[in-house]
Amino acid sequence: MGIxxxxxVGKRFGGLQALSDVNLSIKENSVHAIIGPxxxxxxxxxxxxxxxxxxxxxxxxxxxxxxxxxxxxEINQMxxxxxxxxxEIFGDLTVLENMMIPCLAKRDGSFELxxxxxxxxxxxxxxxxxxxxxxxxxxxxxxxxxxAMSRGDKRRLEIGMxxxxxxxxxxxxxxxxxxxxxxxxxxxxxxxxxxxxxxITIAIIxxxxxxxxxxxxxxxxxxxxTPLVEDDPQNIRGNPKVxxxxxxETA
Amino acid sequence: MFGLDKxxxxxxxxVTVLTMFAPFIxxxxxxxxGLAQFNAGYPDLMQRFVIFGIFAIGFxxxxxxxxxxxxxxxxxxxxxxxxxxxxxxxxxxxxIPAILLSVIIAGLFALVIGYVSLRRSGIYFSIxxxxxxxxxxxxxxxxxxxxxxxxTGLQLALDDPRILGASATADGSIPVTSLFGLxxxxxxxxxxxxxxxxxxxxxxxxxxVLIAAFYVAIRIFRSPFGMMLRAVKSNQQRMxxxxxxxxxxxxxxxxxxxxxxxLAGGLMASMDPLAGAERMQWTASGEVVLMTILGGAxxxxxxxxxxxxxxxxxxxxxxxxDNVLHGWFSFLPDGIEDFLVFVIHPFIGKGWHxxxxxxxxxxxxxxxxxxxxxGQRVVGWLSRRKSAQSRQSxxxxxx
Numbered sequence: 001m002g003i004x005x006x007x008x009v010g011k012r013f014g015g016l017q018a019l020s021d022v023n024l025s026i027k028e029n030s031v032h033a034i035i036g037p038x039x040x041x042x043x044x045x046x047x048x049x050x051x052x053x054x055x056x057x058x059x060x061x062x063x064x065x066x067x068x069x070x071x072x073x074e075i076n077q078m079x080x081x082x083x084x085x086x087x088e089i090f091g092d093l094t095v096l097e098n099m100m101i102p103c104l105a106k107r108d109g110s111f112e113l114x115x116x117x118x119x120x121x122x123x124x125x126x127x128x129x130x131x132x133x134x135x136x137x138x139x140x141x142x143x144x145x146x147x148a149m150s151r152g153d154k155r156r157l158e159i160g161m162x163x164x165x166x167x168x169x170x171x172x173x174x175x176x177x178x179x180x181x182x183x184x185x186x187x188x189x190x191x192x193x194x195x196x197x198x199x200i201t202i203a204i205i206x207x208x209x210x211x212x213x214x215x216x217x218x219x220x221x222x223x224x225x226t227p228l229v230e231d232d233p234q235n236i237r238g239n240p241k242v243x244x245x246x247x248x249e250t251a
Numbered sequence: 252m253f254g255l256d257k258x259x260x261x262x263x264x265x266v267t268v269l270t271m272f273a274p275f276i277x278x279x280x281x282x283x284x285g286l287a288q289f290n291a292g293y294p295d296l297m298q299r300f301v302i303f304g305i306f307a308i309g310f311x312x313x314x315x316x317x318x319x320x321x322x323x324x325x326x327x328x329x330x331x332x333x334x335x336x337x338x339x340x341x342x343x344x345x346x347i348p349a350i351l352l353s354v355i356i357a358g359l360f361a362l363v364i365g366y367v368s369l370r371r372s373g374i375y376f377s378i379x380x381x382x383x384x385x386x387x388x389x390x391x392x393x394x395x396x397x398x399x400x401x402x403t404g405l406q407l408a409l410d411d412p413r414i415l416g417a418s419a420t421a422d423g424s425i426p427v428t429s430l431f432g433l434x435x436x437x438x439x440x441x442x443x444x445x446x447x448x449x450x451x452x453x454x455x456x457x458x459x460v461l462i463a464a465f466y467v468a469i470r471i472f473r474s475p476f477g478m479m480l481r482a483v484k485s486n487q488q489r490m491x492x493x494x495x496x497x498x499x500x501x502x503x504x505x506x507x508x509x510x511x512x513x514l515a516g517g518l519m520a521s522m523d524p525l526a527g528a529e530r531m532q533w534t535a536s537g538e539v540v541l542m543t544i545l546g547g548a549x550x551x552x553x554x555x556x557x558x559x560x561x562x563x564x565x566x567x568x569x570x571x572x573d574n575v576l577h578g579w580f581s582f583l584p585d586g587i588e589d590f591l592v593f594v595i596h597p598f599i600g601k602g603w604h605x606x607x608x609x610x611x612x613x614x615x616x617x618x619x620x621x622x623x624x625x626g627q628r629v630v631g632w633l634s635r636r637k638s639a640q641s642r643q644s645x646x647x648x649x650x
Contacts, residue, residue: 050492071491071496072491072492073490073491073492073493073494073495073496076491076492076493076494077494081492081493082492084488084492088486088488088489088492089486089489090481090482090485090486090489090490091485091486092481092484092485093478093481093482093485097478097481100478101478101479101482101490101493101495102493102494104475104478104479105493105494105495106494108475109494110494110495110496111495111496111499111500112475112476113476113499113503114474114475114476115470115471115474115476115477115503115507116470116471116474117474117475118254118256118470118473118474119473119474119475119477119478120256120473122475125475161493165493165494
């Protein structure tokens with residue numbers, strides 16, 4: 001029984017069957033990659049997991065609880081954090097404030113009318129945020145406007161924000177899309193370090209095979225809205241079906 | 252001090268000094284000089300400065316922090332005014348219960364309107380609030396005449412019950428609003444040489460309320476709640492995927508700013524106990540938007556400056572007429588004098604809206620941060636010049 005169990009999920013947009021009969025089980029503390037050609041339904045599947053979309057059929061269970069019909073913020077409070085394809089951070093706020101918000105969300109829940117005490121007097125939150133910034137190697141940028149940072153730094157910040165919530169499952173949607181090689185390698189190292197040091201499960205959607213094979217210990221190949229094969233990385237590499245559907249096309 | 256850091260304490264002190272010494276600051280010209288018409292230090296106008304300041308501070312909590320642009324905030328001001336006048340009619344002429352009721356009723360009203368309007372964001376939210384405000388205006392103007400007295404406006408009468416006070420004074424007139432016997436209209440005039448300074452009880456009550464309102468606004472800006480509101484403006488998507496429900500945050504901000512508007516409406520009725528439907532019209536809602544943007548949305552002191560600026564324009568600039576202009580330019584040859592008056596004529600008197608519009612455009616285009624940004628730029632320029640000078644003077648002797 002995995003931490004995330006997807007059973008018979010289907011999703012239709014008008015005439016397009018985006019997902020049909022998707023079964024997926026993500027084991028606790030694994031790094032599970034979901035790959036597939038463009039239009040295979042990777043993003044649709046991800047959106048079904050975080051509450052942005054509600055599948056037409058099937059069930060999605062996280063830690064034994066159904067996530068279907070819950071709002072994104074509720075699913076996040078259950079322990080699923082999401083990293084977006086283009087970094088979604090609070091651009092108008094400073095880096096430190098960016099890091100404090102998930103810490104507050106973790107401590108106070110989805111809403112707290114705390115309108116009369118100063119932010120900077122919340123010692124526990126401040127310490128936690130500073131600590132996380134140090135871990136992400138960006139303590140020197142704490143007073144910078146988040147929007148002014150490089151894309152690589154924004155990605156680091158976003159991952160740090162997700163981690164500060166201590167999620168059980170971290171979902172990454174093409175975390176290295178549009179990045180330079182050096183930034184990509186940094187991100188790979190960061191994710192490797194996270195999965196080794198923390199009690200966390202990582203699910204990653206990725207195009208870049210270099211990233212997938214450096215990180216994943218389990219891979220699901222999605223094609224035309226349905227899982228083609230699920231196996232260990234070394235077996236995926238040699239699988240003729242996968243080569244035909246995906247790797248062959250890009251080679 | 253008071254749980255604020257040094258910068259915020261300074262800001263609060265500046266506002267305190269400005270409001271407390273306003274009768275002097277706004278009266279720089281001697282009474283009989285030609286410039287006396289630019290004096291704004293009379294009670295009626297000073298009251299309006301601070302009341303609209305409160306209105307704009309509250310509006311800024313919603314618009315400046317969350318970015319939700321409400322075009323219907325005058326509705327809450329109007330509701331506050333009606334509530335206060337009803338309190339004067341039914342209970343007593345003391346302003347405290349009247350102001351409390353206006354804040355509460357406006358808050359409830361904002362809760363209902365906000366709950367519906369906040370289902371949408373961006374332009375749709377603005378349109379929904381505008382629609383609600385216009386609906387409230389029409390209701391007050393015609394349908395709800397028994398409550399609002401329609402187009403005449405709600406006024407006090409000699410046969411009002413006023414259970415905790417007198418229906419009429421001994422000499423048979425309507426009693427005046429007061430704070431435990433201290434009449435709002437009573438004014439002490441202090442003549443210093445050619446100057447005449449006026450200290451009005453009503454003004455000082457409004458000023459104290461403004462300082463309190465400003466203090467509360469600072470606390471909100473610096474609180475975790477305020478940070479969440481800025482997060483709403485910055486990236487709602489990230490907020491929802493960070494386990495935060497943005498809806499109650501925006502609704503709370505909407506209700507708080509509605510209560511500020513109610514407070515302003517209650518004060519307005521306390522200074523002059525009548526309430527009319529025109530207070531709720533969309534032009535009144537637009538005015539507070541102008542004030543906030545002109546002063547600097549999202550800054551603490553901006554809305555107060557914007558409110559003062561616009562009210563000063565409305566009341567002082569509009570009083571300049573052709574005769575005054577002729578007086579100013581009388582030293583010029585007749586032809587040029589007439590020509591100048593002809594050119595300036597559309598911008599003054601009733602045309603003050605034109606001048607305000609041009610100023611507003613200039614501010615939005617060149618100073619998106621409003622008057623506050625303008626001030627910051629001037630200070631920045633001065634300090635750069637100063638440091639350049641001091642560097643020069645440091646290097647000069649060495650050479």
